[in-house]
Amino acid sequence: xxxxxxxxxxxxxxxxxxxxxxxxxxxxxxxxxxxxxxxxxxxxxxxxxxxxxxxxxxxxxxxxxxxxxxxxxxxxxxxxxxxxxxxxxxxxxxxxxxxxxxxxxxxxxxxxxxxxxxxxxxxxxxxxxxxxxxxxxxxxxxxxxxxxxxxxxxxxxxxxxxxxxxxxxxxxxxxxxxxxxxxxxxxxxxxxxxxxxxxxxxxxxxxxxxxxxxxxxxxxxxxxxxxxxxxxxxxxxxxxxxxxxxxxxxxxxxxxxxxxxxxxxxxxxxxxxxxxxxxxxxxxxxxxxxxxxxxxxxxxxxxxxxxxxxxxxxxxxxxxxxxxxxxxxxxxxxxxxxxxxxxxxxxxxxxxxxxxxxxxxxxxxxxxxxxxxxxxxxxxxxxxxxxxxxxxxxxxxxxxxxxxxxxxxxxxxxxxxxxxxxxxxxxxxxxxxxxxxxxxxxxxxxxxxxxxxxxxxxxxxxxxxxxxxxxxxxxxxxxxxxxxxxxxxxxxxxxxxxxxxxxxxxxxxxxxxxxxxxxxxxxxxxxxxxxxxxxxxxxxxxxxxxxxxxxxxxxxxxx
Ligand code: GLY
Numbered sequence: 001x002x003x004x005x006x007x008x009x010x011x012x013x014x015x016x017x018x019x020x021x022x023x024x025x026x027x028x029x030x031x032x033x034x035x036x037x038x039x040x041x042x043x044x045x046x047x048x049x050x051x052x053x054x055x056x057x058x059x060x061x062x063x064x065x066x067x068x069x070x071x072x073x074x075x076x077x078x079x080x081x082x083x084x085x086x087x088x089x090x091x092x093x094x095x096x097x098x099x100x101x102x103x104x105x106x107x108x109x110x111x112x113x114x115x116x117x118x119x120x121x122x123x124x125x126x127x128x129x130x131x132x133x134x135x136x137x138x139x140x141x142x143x144x145x146x147x148x149x150x151x152x153x154x155x156x157x158x159x160x161x162x163x164x165x166x167x168x169x170x171x172x173x174x175x176x177x178x179x180x181x182x183x184x185x186x187x188x189x190x191x192x193x194x195x196x197x198x199x200x201x202x203x204x205x206x207x208x209x210x211x212x213x214x215x216x217x218x219x220x221x222x223x224x225x226x227x228x229x230x231x232x233x234x235x236x237x238x239x240x241x242x243x244x245x246x247x248x249x250x251x252x253x254x255x256x257x258x259x260x261x262x263x264x265x266x267x268x269x270x271x272x273x274x275x276x277x278x279x280x281x282x283x284x285x286x287x288x289x290x291x292x293x294x295x296x297x298x299x300x301x302x303x304x305x306x307x308x309x310x311x312x313x314x315x316x317x318x319x320x321x322x323x324x325x326x327x328x329x330x331x332x333x334x335x336x337x338x339x340x341x342x343x344x345x346x347x348x349x350x351x352x353x354x355x356x357x358x359x360x361x362x363x364x365x366x367x368x369x370x371x372x373x374x375x376x377x378x379x380x381x382x383x384x385x386x387x388x389x390x391x392x393x394x395x396x397x398x399x400x401x402x403x404x405x406x407x408x409x410x411x412x413x414x415x416x417x418x419x420x421x422x423x424x425x426x427x428x429x430x431x432x433x434x435x436x437x438x439x440x441x442x443x444x445x446x447x448x449x450x451x452x453x454x455x456x457x458x459x460x461x462x463x464x465x466x467x468x469x470x471x472x473x474x475x476x477x478x479x480x481x482x483x484x485x486x487x488x489x490x491x492x493x494x495x496x497x498x499x500x501x502x503x504x505x506x507x508x509x510x511x512x513x514x515x516x517x518x519x520x521x522x523x524x525x526x527x528x529x530x531x532x533x534x535x536x537x538x539x540x541x542x543x544x545x546x547x548x549x550x551x552x553x554x555x556x557x558x559x
Contacts, residue, residue, distance in 0.1 A: 028543035029558030034062055035533040035546045036371035039555020040158055041065035041074065044149035045373055046557035048141065055373045056084060056138040057146055059381040060131045062371055064150035064209060067127075068202060069158060071185070071403060072167060072390045073369040073459065076208070076220065078405040079126035080368075080385025081268040082134055083255060085445045085452040087378030092257075092266040092445050092452075095137075097130020097250040097385075098436040099123030099407040102239040105431050109239070110413045117178070117394045119236030122404035123437065125220075127385055129250040132217025137252060138379075147213035154209060154401075157201035163553045165194035171391055180396040181403070204401025221245045228400040236395060247434070256332070258282050260446075261476055263453065267444045267468075270322040273315045274442025276331055277465045280311040283337030285473065295478045295488075298513035299346070302520060305493045305500045306344040308466055312495035313355050320428030321436045349521035352498040367391075368441060368459035372535040374544045380452035380537065382443035386459070410437035440464045446472060448539050454482070455537075456547070458530035462494045467530035471547075475536065482536035482547035490529040499523050 032055070034045035044065035045058035053061070059082065066074025079099040085092045100123055114120060135143055160168065168185050175181050184202060187194045194200075212219050219225055226245045233240050255266040256275030260282045267275035284307045293299035318328055330336045344350070368386035386405070387393075393406040408431070415430045429438045442464050443457035454475055458467040467490055474485035489504030500522040504510050510526075517524055533554055534547035546556045 028538070028545045030543060031376045031559050032058065032374065033535055033544040033546060033556065033558035034058055034371065034373045035535055035548055035554070035556045036062055036066060037369050037531065037533065037552060037554045038066055038069040038074070039557065040069045040153060041371070042555045042557035044153070046559065047149050048146060049375060050559065051141060051145065053141040053146070054138065054377065055375040055379040055381045056134050057141045058375070059371070059373045059383055060135055060139065061146045061149055062373065063127065063131055063383060063385065064147050065153055066369060066371070067402065068150050068153040068205060070369055073367050073386055075125075075385060075387050075392070075403065075405065076127050076212070077122070077125045077397070077402045078385055078387040078392060079123070079130065079407065080383065081272050081274075081439070081441050081443055082130065083266055083268060083382040083443045083445050084134065084138060085266070085378070085380045085447065086138060087452075089450065092255050092447070094253045094255045094268045095130050095134045095250060096253050096268060096271070097126035097133070098271050098439055099126050099405055100244075100248055101408065101411070101431050101433055101435050101437070102244045103241060103433045104239040105408065105433055107415050107430050107432065109431060110408075116389060116406055116409060117175075119233060119238030119393070119395055121393050121406040121408045122238065122240060122395065123407040124240055124244045124248045125405060126248060126250050128212060128217045128220040129248060133250045133252060143216060144213040147209050151206050151209045151213060154202040155206035157199040159197045160194060160200050161553055162196040164200070165196050165198065167390075168194045175391075175394050178394045178396070180398045181391070181394050184396050184401055202401050204399055206401075208400045208402060221248060225400055228397050229404075232395065232397045232404075235398070238395075258332075260286060260472070262448070263476055264447045265444055265472060266447065267442055270319060270327065270438070271436040272439045272441050273319045274440060274444075274465050274468070276319060276327075277311050277315045278442055278444070278469055279332045280314060280337060280340070281307050281465075281469050282472070283332065283334055284310070284341045287338055287341050290473065290477045295474070296513070298516040298520075301491060301502070301513055301517060302346070302349070302522070303344065304470075304491050305522060306350060308469075308491070308493040309350065309352055309495050310340045310343070310355070312462065312493070313352070316426065316495060317356070318428055320430075320438050324432055324435045325428040347520060349500075351521070352495050355495070368461075368464070370443060370457035370459060370531070371533055372455040372457070374452065374455060374535045374537055378451060378542070380445055380455045380535070382445050382455045382457050384441040384443040384457045384459070384464070386441065407437055410439060442468045444468055444472070446476070451539065452537050453539060454534065456532050456534035458532040460530040463490075463492045463529050466490065466492045467532055471532050471534060482534055482545050486532050486534055486547035486549050492529055499525060501525055501527060501529065503527065503529050
């Protein structure tokens with residue numbers, strides 16, 4: 001989605017892109033809170049909380065509402081990861097609903113001529129079974145009630161924001177061959193363009209959501225919706241079959257738990273690379289005196305960039321679906337982190353290619369979405385899900401009104417082949433039937449004394465993991481408020497390409513260290529990074545405090 005994001009200005013001058021509360025107006029809440037990219041979707045979650053639902057009920061309602069109000073990434077045709085802290089003495093758990101490769105897919109199913117947008121690139125969607133599994137495990141309100149806000153938003157329509165209007169206009173102009181998409185997202189004045197305030201109604205989607213509400217999550221995989229997906233695949237020569245849909249499985253998984261300075265950071269395990277990569281970085285930083293030079297010194301920036309460089313190399317080398325790939329145990333051992341820490345030169349950037357001979361890896365899309373939910377009883381939910389690229393494959397299932405993902409792009413398409421245009425061919429993430437593609441999505445819940453303390457996550461492809469890292473250290477190491485932690489400019493390095501990024505190119509925090517970082521060998525550039533809609537739960541008062549990321553439109557709803 002061509003996001004209307006301005007560069008973050010550190011001096012407190014935040015660019016408000018939608019009528020969201022300013023920092024001064026943001027209060028804390030005691031009964032429940034939802035923070036997402038869409039105010040209407042957050043309100044859907046709040047409606048469910050007010051009906052007596054818990055944080056998981058509210059998260060499910062928010063996820064279905066985002067499929068209506070944020071069609072670029074909110075979805076029922078994609079997949080993702082949900083971390084849940086059940087509250088009390090219970091430990092956090094993860095619902096993994098990442099898309100899977102269809103049975104017809106194999107190592108060399110794609111040729112260099114295959115594009116990013118077609119019927120051939122969707123993985124088997126996981127969102128609906130993922131939500132179903134979370135509901136089965138923790139839901140308290142009836143399933144069908146949780147979809148009502150989304151059904152209403154789709155059937156009655158909602159006024160589009162300036163950003164959504166601009167995004168839809170861009171989509172329609174660049175997707176002329178996708179006729180069902182053109183129909184579903186046509187502006188009210190068919191020859192005109194979307195404007196802020198126009199009503200977006202999605203009748204086919206409302207009917208699909210109604211079927212899923214009435215018949216349960218299984219409807220998507222074995223009912224009329226499955227039939228419509230199959231018809232769409234036959235029409236466009238796609239890979240997904242009825243058998244793929246019926247066999248798709250979401251899983252409850254044990255999170256990666258990373259002890260960090262008196263807290264524990266819970267993040268998803270594979271096929272998200274987030275838990276391992278974030279864990280490795282936190283383990284490296286745990287051995288460092290991170291506060292010594294202050295948050296914005298060139299020394300701290302250098303340490304963070306070098307930590308990221310090393311962790312992302314290990315990610316590229318080793319990580320893939322754990323059901324298909326052996327994952328080395330040492331990755332999360334403290335001794336390994338110590339050896340990586342010892343390899344950092346305090347005065348010089350380490351050229352990435354000197355660490356390993358591999359060549360550049362492909363950029364990932366930043367069109368994913370994250371939301372955070374917390375309730376009064378100590379339950380918290382951190383959810384990140386996606387269609388991969390903005391609006392996914394651009395294939396709308398005819399008659400069903402929703403987009404299919406293009407998540408197959410997250411596999412390594414050409415085994416053993418690396419190219420300058422950015423593919424890598426390492427084995428861990430090559431394609432196999434039913435295998436799940438490696439993700440960077442990293443929804444996390446940080447606990448303090450066993451209770452949920454910080455709920456965060458972000459979109460942004462590989463930058464996600466570094467965005468989350470920095471929100472976590474801003475709060476834990478640098479004692480920032482959650483809003484400051486979210487507002488602060490972010491660094492990024494992902495091993496290859498060997499480039500260091502810092503969001504706030506113009507700010508004082510950057511200018512003072514720019515020359516030093518360059519002289520140490522960092523090639524520096526800027527640009528917005530992520531949107532980490534977060535919640536902090538005050539350990540003494542249990543107040544729920546929002547961190548609304550104002551790099552993108554968004555909205556919170558609490559009471
Ligand atoms: N498609 C982006 C991710 O899964 O990280």
